Amino acid sequence: MKYILNKDYGYDIHMxxxxxxxxxxISIKFTSELKRENITKRALLPSILYSGCKKYKTKRxxxxxxxxxxxxSISLSMSKVGNLxxxxxxxxxxxxxxxxxxxLPKVIDLFKEVVFKPLIIDEGFDKExxxxxxxxxxxxxxxxxxxxxxxxxxxxxxxxxxNEKMKIKAIGYKKDLDSITPENLYEEYKYMIENDKVDVIVAGKFNNLAPFEDFSFSNKEIVSCLDLETKDIHKTEEYKEIQDVNQAKLNIGYRTEIRFNDELYYAMVVGNSLLGxxxxSMLFQTVREEHSLCYYIRSVYNPYKGVIHLYSGINADTYENAYKIISEQIEKLKKGDFSDQLLHxxxxxxxxxxxxxxxxxxxLISKAYQDILIGREFGIETMIETIENITREDIMSAASRIKEDTIFLLTNKEGE
Amino acid sequence: MKKIVYDNLNEELYYKQLENGLDVYLMPKRGFNKTYATFTTKFGSIDNKLNLNGEEVTLPNGIAHFLEHKLFESETGDITEEFSKFGANSNAFTTYDRTSYLISCTSNIEDNITLLIDFVQNPYFTDESVEKEKGIIKEEIQMYNDIPDARIMFETMKSIYKSHPVRNDIAGSIESIDKITPEVLYECYETYYHPSNMLLFIVGDYDIPKMMELIESNQREKGYEKKEITHYNFDEELELNEKEKVIEMQDVFPKLMLGVKGSPDIYKDDLSKYKMSMMIYLDILFGRSSENYERLFKDKLINYTFSVLPYVEEKFSSVLIAGDSNDPEKLKDELLKCLEMDVSKESFKNVKKKFYGSMLKLLNSPEGIANEFTAYKFNGIDLFDIVNVVENITFEDVIKLKSYFKKENICSVILKTKAK
Incomplete structure (x- = not known):
């Protein structure tokens, strides 16, 4: 496997x-800053492009x-990553x-049809x-x-x-739909084509690259992917919702302020992995295996924002016990109280x-894209070596920055 | 060791049946970092009986799945942890007809394969550990009860079948798993986890002859003798259990599922051809390039959740057609009309290209290969041969399947939001 940055065609192809x-x-990514104002339009763009172009008028x-x-297979989607x-x-x-x-010529041609030649009537997409x-x-x-x-x-x-842009939902908002017209959506499309940063990433075996000449993209700069917004935590916020569910869901959000560019980044990766x-992981071993309190429990570290989301499905009666054991595990992580074997x-x-x-x-393609966003080399050797060299002390330093922010419980009980 | 070459797919496969009856398949995938292995027994949720010294014993529902969970515990501790020492991910799943233990790893391949075989062949159940597991499995059952797609599927199977064990939830019920004891787990284990009832599939970039030797010597040492395993068939009338049903959950997007009841008797002699023909027929009727699919979208009756799931299996057959819909009643009427239509020959045009393409895509995925290969093999079909099976299917073969979808064999389940 070989990574090549090809600049032969006037734009970057990451091969x-x-x-x-x-x-x-072959994957083409259009990237712009994440904004609440246009998120629903951007959520609709992939679907409207898929729904018909001049040459292939219908999905069928x-x-x-x-x-x-x-x-x-063709896939079109919109997602958010950090600030983007x-x-x-x-x-x-x-x-x-x-x-x-x-x-390849057919595939490049298909891209051109779907992405650059949408069905446009009077400066707008098809109404129906x-x-x-x-x-x-x-x-x-x-x-x-x-x-x-x-x-x-x-x-x-x-x-x-x-109060942060992290809450923006990439799926879009119902309340925006009424104000979206064929015309203003087309404006959004043109804005994307003209202003978004474009990355072309390909994976596989290519014999003749000439068809790539048919694309023309210009290199553009973009804001950082890192989401730096945060807030001061005075005390943990707790919320509860009652629904007719069989299994309760306990979710906890933590802030670490450790992002990709932080020297503790890899320590946090290993620390979160240990935790959940x-x-x-420590949570799986204790909450599920030792105490049989849940079927699933997992923690996910988001290094664009520097936060950890923990989620679990528990028995409604055992909420307090589960919460207590989870908190104990975080304390243990902070104190470095885990075995060498588990760390290994x-x-x-x-x-x-x-x-x-x-x-x-x-x-492979998502990794290459992430590397582009955070300015990391494509190879995996350095990543592996860095992870292998993380020490208990590194993890303790990273873990010391974990702060509980919000607890949300979905349960079937009124409770205490 | 036999070498099978699939020229049109540029793949090869090595096969040997060991003296103890274990089927071993080794497949090279050059350039892949990961080795993926599945060790599977032909024992699933429908196997609710066993032959104990000539006597037929009925098993509690959900026992295959319970056994799957319990095997991960050995006398010295948790097997997941043993695997993680070697950097491997391990998991398992139970379906209607099989239980599969799987690992994926990028180092210590021989250690990991040995551990996979050894842990599955070394059961350890105690009263205490069985009681504790009941807590975890109850949570799992509760979780599925909250998932609308899982609920409607289980409810539809109950509507289709009167007595066939496929109507029972794979995990069993909170009541049925309560009856499980270490003794009955051992009885199931002795019968259905014999190597003669199992298949080992390993795909990755590793030394094939050395691997086969390792497996053979591991099995030889354990001294199993080849034996016949009794598998039961189930009587089931063609009549539906329940024709129509409406169920309710809180805050749910309305859904419809149609269940069409068939019988394995109709394809006894040629399961693979029938299975592929069914997939083609349903694709022509409801696939993404079908007229029906386009029209149902336009009429606002379906969205991308619409899906069709055919079961053409050795021991049971049915077809499930399902989707979220704002008007499930109307969707039902429309689907019933679709099932009465004749399909055009035009739509058969790209079928073979499409099958070949989707098979090649599957071959990118070690997980897909091992799991699909095993699923097909347990029905007596060679996965890599189905491209050839499809090649020989004619349009006439396909349209015959219309008779499968008789009105009296179709039931419906509608899932709606509970009024507050």
Missing amino acids: IETDKFKTNT ELVMYLEELYDA SIISISINYINEEYIGEEM KLLEEKRLLNENIDSLNDDKTGYALDKMKEYMYE SAPN NVKKSLVNDILEMMDRQAT
Whole structure:
């Protein structure tokens, strides 16, 4: 596997060359600053582009063409990372050697049709199509309640980040939909094409790159991906909601202020893994295995913002006990009270995850994109070495910065 | 050791049945960091009986899944922890027809494979540990009860089947797992975890002959003798258990699931051809490039959650058609109409290209390969051969399947929000 930054075509192509896959993936990312004002429009852009372009007027026509290309798949999505909103368009297609016909020119052409030649009528997108995409977005938002785990996590974030842009929901907002017109959405599209930073990342085996010449992008600068907003914590905020659920959900948000650019970043990665994200983390061992209080418990570290989100599904009766054990584990982490063996296992597991990331095209591409955002080299050797050298003291320093911010409990009991 | 070459897929597979009956499949994936292995027994939630010295014993529902959880505990502690010493991720899952133990790792490959085999072949159950596990599994059952998609699926299986054990939830119920004891776990274990009932699949970039030797010598030392395992079939009438049902949950997006009841008798002789034909038929009827899919979208009756799940298995058959919908009643009427339509030959055009493409895509994923291979093998089908099976399927083969979808064999479950 080889990483090459190709500048032959007037823009950057980040190429990950490997012949271990049966397919090639090409991904184009449009990145801009995350803003509440245009988030719903940006959430709609991928869907409206997918819904029809000049050449493939309907989703059905597009899908039929993809099937003709041996079931190539296209995915369009919007997500947020730290300070940024990213519109990704990717095509994954069968490597030419299996089908004996040239695919790259067709795929590049398909990108051009879908991304640059949308169906436009009188300076606006198609009205009917926009209505349909609004309906789908609406239903998608409504169905979020079905997933109680996600619902409880979202609620916790709403409370914790009440005055921060972190609370912006990438899925979009129902209340924005009425004000979105075919015309103002088209404006948003043009703004994206003209002003977003564009990154082209490809993974697979490419014999002839000439078709890439057909794209023209200019290199643009963008704000940092790091979200530096924060607040002073005076005391932990606690919220509770009662619903007719069988299993209660306990979520806790912590601030660490340790971001990618902090020298304690890798120590926090290892520390969080010890606490609650490795297969045999301290939380898993105690809350689930020792005390049988939950089926799942996990902590996720977000290094763009420097926060940790902990989520668990527990029995409603045992909330207090579960909370007590969780807090004890955090204290233990701060005191360095964990075994050498566990530390060793956790590091091995992190190294394993990094290596496994290189075995999937999708994760290769997200890694390459993250490297671009934070200005890190593509290689994994330094990452692995740094993780292996993290000491107990490093972890204690990182853990000392964990501060409990917000607790959210979704339960079926009125309680105390 | 037999080498099987799949030219059109540029893959090869090594196979050996060991003296004790264990089927071992080794597949090289050059350039991959990860080795992925599954060790699977043909023992799932539907296997609710066992033959104990000639006597038929009925098992508590959910026992296969319970056993899966319990095997992760050894006399010295937790197996997950043992694996994490070698940097491996371990997990397991139980389906209707099998229980699979899986690991993925990028180092200590031989240690990890040995540990995988040894822990599955070394049960350790005590009264105390079984009681404790009940707490964890109860939480798991509760969690699934809160997931609307899981609820509607289990409810539909109950509507379709009168007595077939596939109607029971995979994890069992809070009452049924209460009956589980170490004794009954050992009885199940002795029967269904015999190597003659199991399949080991390892995919990755490792030394194949050396691996086979390691596995063989590991198995030889344990002194198992090959034996026949009794698998029970289940009688089930073609008549539905319940035709229509509405269930309620709090704050849920309305959903519909149709269950179509079939019988494995219709394809006894040619399961693989029937299974593939069914997938093609449903794809033509409801796939993303179908007319129906487009129209149902336009009529605001479905969204991207719409999905179709066919079960064409050795021991049972049904087709589930489901999705979120703001008007589940109307969607139901429309779907029933679709099932009466004739499909056009035009739509058959790209089917083979598409299958070949999706098979190649699957081959990017070690997890996909091992899990799908095992699932197909337990139904007597070679996964890598289905491209050829599809190649030989004609449009006429496919349209015959319309007769599967008789009105009297279709039931519906609607999930709605509970009024406050």
